[in-house]
Amino acid sequence: MNTFQPAFSSWLNAPAHQQWLADEGLRLLAFAKASKLPEGFGHLDEHGQLPADAQAHTLNTARMTHSFALxxxxxxxxxxxxxDHGxxxxxGPLxxxxxxxxxxxxxxxxxxxxxxxYLHAFVALAASSAVVAQRPGAQALLNDAIAIIEAHFWSEEEGAVRESFNRDWSIEEAYRGANSNMHATEAFLALADVTQDNRWLSRALRIVERVIHGHAVASDYQVVEHFDQGWQPLPEYNHDNPTDGFRPYGTTPGHGFEWARLLLHLEAARVQVGMLTxxxxxVDAQKLFESNCRHGWEVDGAPGIVYTLDWSHRPVVRQRLxxxxxxxxxxxxxxxxRTGEAQYETWYRRFWEYSxxxxxxxxxxxxxxxxxxxxxxxxxxxxxxPDLYHAWQAVLIPRLPLAPSMAWALAQVSSPALM
Structure with missing residues (x-):
């Protein structure tokens, strides 16, 4: 695998753009601090205030802990x-x-x-970042998260994670989801670095082989989101509930972009440790990106990317998230x-101008x-x-290499050899 220096003037190499990303990150972090609650972190309103009835959530707590660790x-x-609070x-209470x-x-x-x-993947991600940050209690949290993934969620037979269980783990949901497996892939990349155990990279590749190189490729590089327990696609899942925040009907262009990035991180991580890659x-990353730009961007005549599409590439939920x-x-x-191609510079600038x-x-x-x-x-x-995680990572990723994972890469940058 090679990485390239573009033959044109790239924002990625522009000091002013790098400073703009850093400044935006500081602005995001300052806003998010107000989400602290006694039992974790909660959801802020549009003015950055906690509502009177605010309660902590594991998802927000894990994402905030990861973000603040970075x-x-x-x-x-x-x-x-x-x-430490996270x-x-x-x-404790979560x-x-x-x-x-x-x-x-x-x-x-x-x-x-x-x-x-889905939640447990974020707990593992938060714990791994907190370990890199060398915070008290982080290693115990990481050990606990890994033990739960090993005991209940990872399916060696399927090469993917199971979706959910009841409280005592005795009943399993008869569903498989691309979304939870996508965030498991993200978590596994981080776990590979913090544990120095390459089996997490092997597991990540198996997930990607199934969800993307299998199902998405066969669906014209649209991410198939919903499956039954035997990994048969459920194309009509949630047809009557298309705006679901986690399991919407159809395909989700945002996940196509997210998977494309994760494929490149996985490629770089495996190359870095000398694994067969x-x-x-x-190739799949590039085709995912191209497909979701073509079908998701300005498809209804207005700027932006729609939330969901049906299986004929028609917009279903047109909100811009x-x-x-x-x-x-x-x-x-x-x-x-990864490629040095000018088309990605064009898209990169276009997306930031929109945002x-x-x-x-x-x-x-x-x-x-x-x-x-x-x-x-x-x-x-x-x-x-309520969400710091996505925007914060969006201003970090352009400033970091494709591998190692974010916390590990930031630690390397922040720890030069002593003079």
Missing amino acids: AHIQGLPGFAGLV IKALN RDAEFGGWFAAPEHCDGDTGKAA PGWLS HWVHCEASAAASALLK ETWLIDRTHGSWHHELDPQNRPSAEIWGGK
Whole structure:
């Protein structure tokens, strides 16, 4: 595998653009600090305030802990205590002390006692970043997360993760999801670095082989999101609930971009440690990107990428979600680094121009998480501004190599040889 220096003037090499990304990251971090609650981190409203009835959530707590750990690793003061707070919450009220694993909310106060692979992938990611940040309690959290993944979620037979279980792990959901496996791939890349165990890279490749090189390639590089327990596609899943925030009907262009980037990270990670690395990883990444640009960008005549498409490439949910555009720009930067091709520079700039024009909220802070089809702020799918993770990573990824994973790469940058 090669990485290329573009033969043209690239924003990735421009000091002013690098500074702009860094400044935007600081702005995002300052906004997110207000999400702290006694039992973790909660959802901020559009003005950056916690609602009166705010409660902690495992998803937000894990994502915030990961994000604040990345800030601390860089040498930014003021985030160590927030990482520690997240670790204590994940080791405490968000964890099921009786049966193991993590609830969606403290002591399952929301009535949900289930155990979801999606949440557990983020706990593993948070723990791995906190270990790199050298925070107290992080290693115990990581050991616990790995043990749960090994015992319940990873299926060696399937080469993928199982979706969810009831509280005592006795009943398994008869469903398989691309989304949970995508974030498991992300977590496994981080686990490979922090544990120095390449089996996580082998597992990540098996997931990608099934979900992308198998199903997505066979579907014209549209990500098939929903499957039955035997990995047969469920193309009509949630047809009557198309705006679901985690399992929407159809295909999701944002996930196509996210997978494209993860394929390149996986390729780079395997090459870095000398593992056999299939050439189709970069080919599939490029084709995923091209397909989702072609079918997702401005397909209804307005700027932006729609949330979902049906299987004939027609828009279903036309809202513009901030995370989709974060992943699009991050994928463009990764492909630009991998190939040096000018088309990715064009897309990279186009996506950032869109985000600056429509999504970045210079008045109230952070980013609008959702825009309607006319690019006006809305809240049909995602209300408020609870998500630091996607935008924060979007301003970090262009400044980092494709491998190792983010926390590990930041630690290397922040720890030069002593003079």
